Amino acid sequence: MHTVAVLALDRVIPFDLSTPIEVFTRTRLPDGRPGYQIRVCAERPEIDAGAFTLRAPWGLEGLRDADTIIVPGTAAVTDPPSPAVVGALRRAAADGTRIASICSGTFPLAATGLLDGLRATTHWMAADLLAAAHPEVEVDPDVLYVDNGRILTSAGAAAGLDLCLHMIRCDYGSAVAADAARLSVMPLEREGGQAQFVVHDHTPVPRGSALEPLLDWLRDNLARDLTLADIAGHAGMSTRTLIRRFREQTGSTPLQWLHRARVRQAQHLLETTQHSVERVASQVGFGSPTAFRDRFKRTTGVSPHTYRRTFAGRSPDPARDHPAHLPGAVPVAGRAGRP
Secondary structure (H helix, E strand, O other), X not given: OEEEEEEOOOOEOHHHHHHHHHHHHOOEOOOOOEOEEEEEEOOXXXXXXXXXXXXXXXXXXXXXXXXXXXXXXXXXXXXXXXXXXXXXXXXXXXXXXXXXXXXXXXXXXXXXXXXXXXXXXXXXXXXXXXXXXXXXXXEOOOOOEEEOOOXXXXXXXXXXXXXXXXXXXXXXXXXXXXXXXXXXXXXXOOOOHHHHHOOOOOOOOOOOXXXXXXXXXXXXXXXXXXXXXXXXXXXXXXXXXXXXXXHHHHOOOHHHHHHHHHHHHHHHHHHHOOOOHHHHHHHOOOOOHHHHHHHHHHHHOOOHHHHHHHHOOOOOOOOOOOOOOOOOOOOEEOOOOOO
């Protein structure tokens, strides 16, 4: 199982700390198994988290064999991390561990030197400060996150959710990432460069909703050339009523919802098949390969060919799409390393 160690530094921001814990513990593989084991690690037994004091079950030794280390934001951006923390992160990077920061967590990560010569981002309000404090880092304040391979950084607050879902997609494929997004009740995708690698699932529609059968029908008919009138006719309502109900229950229009569903299905096909881009375009209902490429890049930020090179072959079970299981509790990993 993939182990994620969340490093709580002094004056850690609670929202940033809880983001990876919540997202990764909700992640299920197609067979229902948890995708991740979570550790909360800290240099000292008790950490100031602002409104409360955090008692972490793991010390810095919990970073040693982790597959991924997350550095959440801290309110003490001008305070450098201790030599022990710097050494632990550098050793982890040398061992090939994936390290990611959320929001102002980019500051302690930059202090280790691991971001030197790399592009990085942080909360837009702190971007100038990061650039001034670490001129060797190429600071990009206009994206939700930056993926440099083994080192990743995200912008503030909710951008950490985008980053976590991106890592889930890298680890397990689009179906697992979409399921994690749905369980986390993620919003629709936001414009913003590389963050568009993740196309979030739509806002969940309550069971028994009048739209539920229609959405199932749309998913089953993605390859058809559907117009707004076609969708309204199948639903047995006027186009005006259809648009109003879609906005109320999905936060989107019918055609926007349909386009995003087609792109999600295209992502799955690009990851799990060797079908040509032209065939994928036809399978998901785009009238031409050009229209498909344009829509795909507008939604994801990359071309279909680039997406396939990045994510092909990473889905654990190509025969399945969205798992039908319900979320269950995943224990946060702990150990007797704390008194």
